[in-house]
Every structure is written in C-alpha cells, then in structure tokens.
Amino acid sequence: MTELLLLVSVFAGSFLVGYLLILKVPPLLHTPLMSMTNAVSGVTVLGALLLFAVSTAPPERALGVLAILLATFNVVGGFAITDRMLKLFKEGRPPVLRPPGEAPAGEDGEQPAGG
Amino acid sequence: MDNAPRLIVDLVIVLVLIFGIALFRRRRSARAGNLMAAVALACALAVALSRDPLVEPFFAVAALLLGAAAAYPLAMRVRMIHIPSMVAFQNGAGGLAACLVSLVELWRGTGVLAPAGAAGGILALALGAATFSGSMVAVGKLAGAFRQTPVRLPWHGVLLAAAFLATLLTGALAGLMAPAPAGLFLVVLGLALCVGLVLSVRVGGADMPVLISLLNAGTGLAAAFTGMVVGNSFLIACGAMVGASGTILTLAMCRAMNRSIPGVLTGGGVPSGPIPSGGTVEEETPAAPPEQAPTEPFDAAVAALRGADTVIIVPGYGMALAQAQSEVVRLADRLESLGKEVCFAIHPVAGRMPGHMNVLLAEAEADYEKLLQMEAVNPRFKDADVALVVGACDVVNPAAIDVEGTPISGMPILMAREAGRVVVCNLDEKPGYSGVENPLYESPKALPLWGDAKETVARLLQALD
Numbered sequence: 001m002t003e004l005l006l007l008v009s010v011f012a013g014s015f016l017v018g019y020l021l022i023l024k025v026p027p028l029l030h031t032p033l034m035s036m037t038n039a040v041s042g043v044t045v046l047g048a049l050l051l052f053a054v055s056t057a058p059p060e061r062a063l064g065v066l067a068i069l070l071a072t073f074n075v076v077g078g079f080a081i082t083d084r085m086l087k088l089f090k091e092g093r094p095p096v097l098r099p100p101g102e103a104p105a106g107e108d109g110e111q112p113a114g115g
Numbered sequence: 116m117d118n119a120p121r122l123i124v125d126l127v128i129v130l131v132l133i134f135g136i137a138l139f140r141r142r143r144s145a146r147a148g149n150l151m152a153a154v155a156l157a158c159a160l161a162v163a164l165s166r167d168p169l170v171e172p173f174f175a176v177a178a179l180l181l182g183a184a185a186a187y188p189l190a191m192r193v194r195m196i197h198i199p200s201m202v203a204f205q206n207g208a209g210g211l212a213a214c215l216v217s218l219v220e221l222w223r224g225t226g227v228l229a230p231a232g233a234a235g236g237i238l239a240l241a242l243g244a245a246t247f248s249g250s251m252v253a254v255g256k257l258a259g260a261f262r263q264t265p266v267r268l269p270w271h272g273v274l275l276a277a278a279f280l281a282t283l284l285t286g287a288l289a290g291l292m293a294p295a296p297a298g299l300f301l302v303v304l305g306l307a308l309c310v311g312l313v314l315s316v317r318v319g320g321a322d323m324p325v326l327i328s329l330l331n332a333g334t335g336l337a338a339a340f341t342g343m344v345v346g347n348s349f350l351i352a353c354g355a356m357v358g359a360s361g362t363i364l365t366l367a368m369c370r371a372m373n374r375s376i377p378g379v380l381t382g383g384g385v386p387s388g389p390i391p392s393g394g395t396v397e398e399e400t401p402a403a404p405p406e407q408a409p410t411e412p413f414d415a416a417v418a419a420l421r422g423a424d425t426v427i428i429v430p431g432y433g434m435a436l437a438q439a440q441s442e443v444v445r446l447a448d449r450l451e452s453l454g455k456e457v458c459f460a461i462h463p464v465a466g467r468m469p470g471h472m473n474v475l476l477a478e479a480e481a482d483y484e485k486l487l488q489m490e491a492v493n494p495r496f497k498d499a500d501v502a503l504v505v506g507a508c509d510v511v512n513p514a515a516i517d518v519e520g521t522p523i524s525g526m527p528i529l530m531a532r533e534a535g536r537v538v539v540c541n542l543d544e545k546p547g548y549s550g551v552e553n554p555l556y557e558s559p560k561a562l563p564l565w566g567d568a569k570e571t572v573a574r575l576l577q578a579l580d
Contacts, residue, residue, distance in 0.1 A: 003346075004231040010348045011339055011355045017133055018356030022363050024140045027463055027488045030364060030470030031198060033139050034331055036149050037360040038202055040132070041209045041334040043156060043353040045179075046163045047216040047345040052175040053167035060222070061171070063215045065178045071212035072182025074205045079153040080190035081201065086146040088195070088477040 032085045039078020045071035122348075124162055129352045131155040136356065142483060159349045195478040196435050199467040200257035203327055206334050207250030213337035214243030214304065220344045221289075221300050228344065230290075235343025237286045240300060241307040242340060245282075246333035248311035253326055256319065257467060265319035272381055275313045282306040314380060321432070321509065321548035323467045324368045325379045332361025364469045371463035371489075373515075373525040416562045417578040419536040423500035425456040427492065429531050430476065432466055433506020433541060439569035440479035443505055446576050447481065453579065458485045460492040460502075460529045462510040493530050502534035506568045508547030511537075513555055522549045532558065539563045540571040 025033050048067035056064060132155035138148025169175050193201050217239040221228070228236065268274055285303045289295040318326045335357025342350025369376055420426065428447060434440060447457045459481065465472040473486050487495075496502060504511055511531040515523040531537050537560050544565065546552050556563050564571045 003229065007231060007235075007343050007348065007351060010351045014129070014352040014355035015359045018136065018359035019363060021133065021136050021140075022356075022360045026140070026142075027367075027461070027470050028473050028483065028486060029139055029142060029145055030367075030463075031468055031474045032145060032149070032470075033360065034328070034364060034469060035198070035202055036136075036139070036152055037335065037357040038205050038209070038331060040152055040156065040353050041331075041338045041357040042205070042212070043159065043350050044209060044213045044216055044338045044341050046159060046347055047220075047338075047341045047350055048212060049160070049163060049169065049175055049179075050167055050345050050347070051216060051219050052169045052171055055170050060219050061174055063219050065174050067212040067215040067219075068175055068178035069182040069185075070208040070215075072179050073186040074209040074212065075156060075186075076183040077186030077190045077201070077205050079149060079156075080187055081193065081198065082149045083146060084191065085195070085198070085474050085477075086142075086149060088474065089142055089483040090477070090480060 028089075029086075032082050035078055035082040035085060039075050039082065042071045042074030042078060045075060121166070125349050125352075128155050128158050128162065128349060131158070132353065132356070136360075156353075159353075163347070163349075195471075195474045196438075197258070198474060199323065199327055199471060200254050202468060203250045203253040203257060203330065206327075206330050207247045207254065209334045210243045210246030210250060210330075210337055212243070213239050213334070213341045214247060214307075216341050217243065217344050218300055218304065221295075222297055224344075232344045232346065233290050235340040237290050237300075237303060239337050239340035239344060241282050241286055241303055241310075242333055243337040244304045244307035245311035245314070246330050246337060248308040249315040249326070249333070250311075250330050252312060252315040253318075253323065253330065257323065265322075266316040268313065268316070271313070271317060275310070275317075275381070278306060278309045278313055282310055317381065318379060319548075321464065322372075322379050324464050324469050324471070325365060325372075325374075325376070327468045328361055328364035328368055329376070329380075330361075332358050332365060335359075335361055368464055368469055371527060373523075373527065412562045413564055413574070413578075416536075416538045416564060417575065419501050419538065419562065420450065420503075420575065420579060421453075423450075423455055423535070425495075425499045426450050426501045426503055427458055427460050427496060427499045427531070427534060429460045429462075429502055429504045429507050429511055429529050430465065430472055431462075431505065431507025431510060431547075432472075433508070434568055435466065435472075435475050435506070437506060437542070437568040439505060439540075439567075439572050440475055442569055442572040442576060444476065444479040444481045446503075446572050446579075447485070449576055449579050458487050458492065458495070460496075460531075461486055461488050462507070462529055463489060465507065465510055489527060489529060496530040496533040499534040500536065502531035502537045504531055504537060504539045504541065505572065506541055508541065508553055509549045509551070510547075511555060512547070512549075512551060512553045514551050514553065517554070518551075521551045523551050531555065532560070535560070537561045540568045540575075541565065542567065 048064055048071055051064040132152055135148040135151030138144040217236040221236045289299045289303055315326055335354045339351045339354025450457045461472050477483055509523055511529050513532050514521055515526045515528045532555055544556050
C-alpha cells in the first residue's frame with residue numbers, strides 16, 4: 001500500500017512540477033521543447049533493460065531487444081535533434097540598420113544549396 | 116534492503132532533469148537544458164544497470180548500440196520541415212517500446228504483480244499501443260505517404276467509441292482476472308492499436324499540431340505507467356513530466372485555434388456544410404505556378420515596400436511547402452538594409468507542430484529576436500505600413516472575427532488587415548485548410564501576388580535591388 005502511495009505521489013508531484021515549469025517556456029521554443037520531452041519519454045529504455053536483469057525466454061528476449069532498440073532510437077534521436085535545432089536559433093547578427101541611401105556592402109550572401 | 120539511499124539518488128537525478136527543463140524558459144540556456152536532461156537520463160541508465168546488472172548483456176547492449184547508431188545520423192540530417200514527422204516517428208517508437216516492456220512484464224508477472232503494477236502495466240500496454248498506431252498514421256500523413264486530408268470512416272464516432280470501450284473493458288478484465296490468459300493482453304494491445312488508428316486518421320492538415328502534442332503526452336504517460344509495472348520511480352517521474360508538457364502544448368494549440376480537443380479529434384467544425392467551397396484542400400501546394408502574376412499589383416507591392424517604414428512578414432506553412440524560407444529571410448534582410456523595421460509575425464499553429472514556424476525560419480537563418488509571437492506582434496500591425504503574407508491564409512483571415520459560424524470563427528488571428536497595405540504571396544486565392552474564403556484578398560488594401568511563393572519573393576527581392 002505504501003508502495004502504491006509512493007508511486008502515485010511521485011507521478012502527481014512530477015506532473016505538477018513539469019506543468020508549472022513548462023507553462024513558462026516561450027512559444028518560440030515549443031518545437032525544441034517537444035522534441036526534448038519526446039527524448040525523455042524514451043526513458044522506457046530503462047524498463048526494457050530491466051527485462052534483461054533476469055534470464056529471458058526467446059520470445060521475451062526478442063520483444064525486449066525490439067523495445068531497447070526503439071527506446072534508444074527515441075532518446076538519442078530526440079536529444080540530438082533538439083540540440084541541432086537550438087543551435088539554429090541565432091542572434092546578434094551584425095546590425096543591418098543603415099542610412100536608407102547607402103548601398104549595402106557586399107550583400108547577396110551564399111546561395112543555400114537548393115532542394 | 117534499505118530504500119533510503121536509492122531514493123536519494125533517484126531524487127538527485129530527477130532534480131537534474133527538472134533543472135534541465137527549467138532552463139528551457141530562455142533560449143540562451145535551452146541548449147544547456149537539453150544537455151542536462153540527456154545527462155540525467157544517462158545517469159539514470161548507469162544507476163539502473165548498477166542496481167540490476169544484466170544477466171544476458173549481449174543482446175541488450177547490441178540493441179542499445181544499434182538504436183543509437185540508427186538514430187544519430189538521421190537526427191543530424193533531417194530538415195526542419197520534416198521535424199514534425201520525425202518527432203511523430205520517435206513518439207511512436209517510444210510508445211511501442213513502453214507497450215512491449217509492459218507486455219513482457221505482464222506475461223512474466225501474471226498473478227504475482229501487485230495490483231498497482233498490474234494496473235499500470237495494462238494502462239501502459241494500451242496507451243503505448245494507441246500512441247504507436249496513432250503516431251505511425253501521423254508520420255504517414257506528414258511525410259506525404261498518404262493524403263493529409265482527414266479520412267472519415269463510416270460511423271467514425273461510433274467506431275472510435277466502440278474501440279475505446281472495448282479496450283477499456285478487456286483491459287479491466289485482464290486486470291481483474293487473477294492469472295489472466297496471456298492472449299488477453301494481446302487482445303488489449305490489438306484493440307488499443309485500433310483506437311490510435313481510428314483516432315488519428317480523422318485529423319489532418321492544420322490540425323496536426325494538436326494530434327502531435329496529444330501523442331507526445333500519450334507516450335509520456337505510457338512511460339510513466341511502464342514505471343509502475345517495473346517499479347522504477349524515475350520512469351514515473353520522467354513520464355509524468357512529459358505528460359504534463361504534452362498536455363500544456365495540446366491545450367495551447369487548441370486555444371490558438373479556438374477549438375476543443377474532442378472537436379479536433381472528431382472533426383467537429385471542420386468543413387461540413389455552409390462553408391463556401393474550398394473543401395479540404397491543403398493550404399498551398401507547391402505546384403507549378405499557373406501563370407505570371409499580373410504586373411500591376413507587383414509594381415504596387417514593390418512601391419509599397421519601398422515606401423514603407425515598418426514591414427511585418429506573416430509566414431504560413433505554404434511558405435515552407437514552396438521552400439521559400441531563405442528567400443523570405445533574405446527579403447527581410449534587404450528591407451532592413453534599406454532602413455526599414457522588419458519583423459516576423461508567428462501564429463502558434465503556423466506549421467505542423469507547436470512552434471514549428473520558428474524553427475523553419477531559424478533554419479533559414481532569421482534572427483530569432485525578430486520572430487514575434489502573436490500576442491506581441493498583434494498591437495504592431497496598425498502602425499505597420501506593409502504586412503507581407505507568405506503562404507498563410509487562415510491565420511490572417513478576418514472572417515474569424517467578422518463572420519459567425521465558420522470553422523475558424525473565434526480563432527485568434529494575426530491582424531494583418533490593420534496594416535497599411537497587405538501584400539499576399541500565396542499560390543492562389545483558394546481558401547486555406549479551414550475552407551473559409553478569405554475576404555482579406557478582396558480588400559482594397561490587398562495586393563495579391565498569386566503564384567509560387569519562392570518565385571514571387573525572389574522577384575520582389577530583385578526589384579528592391
């Protein structure tokens with residue numbers, strides 16, 4: 001009974017803390033946020049590894065291997081993409097405000113590779 | 116065994132994760148936050164392995180390495196327009212993993228699991244399976260494997276309710292039967308797969324952000340319930356936080372469209388009846404431009420841009436479909452170099468997942484400080500000389516305010532119509548996803564430049580040289 005109580009309070013507490021923190025995340029970062037939390041949900045990899053803490057029958061082993069594979073894909077891919085995405089948010093480019101008449105020097109930046 | 120030291124270690128790891136999430140409140144610290152979350156997970160992995168060493172490490176470690184090796188190169192290559200389908204795919208992978216772990220645990224522990232564990236396991240099994248099938252449908256739609264338009268099966272609502280109830284009943288039965296037959300769990304799994312399938316085929320196009328957020332929450336909760344069956348509180352904590360995040364984003368997306376979750380999932384309010392034509396046409400498809408846009412509005416648009424002091428650019432998903440992001444950002448740079456004040460107006464549901472438009476523009480190297488979200492930018496439109504709409508329709512449609520009873524009535528919009536002139540670089544004058552005609556195009560302020568957005572913006576760029 002205390003076990004159940006502990007599990008439920010961990011759930012409720014984490015949900016509440018998560019809710020309060022994530023309310024403050026600006027919409028600008030909603031996509032990286034979702035990508036990061038998505039990676040965190042791959043935490044099931046721990047559960048999948050626990051399956052191998054006892055000796056397994058072949059069907060269990062097959063399912064367990066598949067679960068580890070999928071969850072690792074979720075975790076690694078999620079964190080890697082989030083990092084890449086956050087690197088894209090750039091700031092502090094050279095100020096572009098110039099007097100209207102003046103010709104912009106050497107504009108026409110590199111053409112991004114098509115497609 | 117003594118639980119106290121274990122709990123303290125778990126708590127420390129959870130705190131690291133919480134701190135990582137907290138760092139997402141600012142853009143500058145978000146990258147560190149992502150790293151902290153990853154570190155928290157790595158620590159949890161190490162701790163779990165030290166507590167319960169693997170009996171048969173070979174398969175587990177091989178799977179671990181293989182999963183990572185498959186994910187990393189893909190993550191490094193994927194383009195920002197494909198992020199929603201990538202996220203949906205990962206979501207599905209996480210859901211299926213949760214489902215499989217619970218299935219094995221339920222099989223093993225039949226009759227010996229504590230009631231909390233059994234209940235958690237069955238919930239994780241069902242929720243994981245439903246998010247898996249739902250996510251795979253979402254991936255298919257987003258990747259263009261099949262039509263993005265909503266699919267309405269005969270008796271769709273009844274079918275969904277029936278599948279849901281059947282899952283619930285068989286799940287409850289499996290939980291109550293002391294040693295439940297192994298096959299019963301497979302029935303629950305199968306039924307839950309149907310729920311996810313029926314649920315997500317009904318959602319399409321511009322409603323995708325809601326579906327993706329919901330699936331995100333679902334995977335999180337599935338992970339939390341998996342934690343209950345394997346008895347790992349770190350799983351529960353992580354899953355609950357992801358669930359909270361997904362819930363917040365789902366509600367935010369619904370609010371931004373003035374729709375309810377059931378409304379989106381059952382298709383309530385999407386084109387059906389009195390709405391003038393358009394049907395369920397996807398926003399802007401980057402087909403060949405029909406013909407050269409007439410030159411007159413084009414010249415007027417160039418003159419308006421030249422004469423403007425402030426320009427607000429309103430990008431929509433049509434811009435991404437036309438792959439016009441870098442042209443649009445270069446046009447913004449050009450306008451700035453001509454001494455004009457330029458910013459981007461971002462609607463919360465622009466794109467295919469929450470905040471998608473921001474990363475699309477960031478990828479095209481827009482300065483993130485110029486990406487203004489709806490509440491911040493709306494008061495600025497009345498002082499702006501030109502609103503430049505690129506591939507957006509519903510999010511600037513004044514019918515949302517002026518007309519009652521349309522699918523978008525009451526939806527908050529970007530007030531492009533308040534700007535001095537409205538230059539519209541859309542493919543054609545067809546309505547957006549909602550199917551509601553956009554009266555903005557008929558306004559005397561409007562300068563519609565129909566045609567492929569990428570070409571139109573490139574021509575504007577040239578003309579401003």
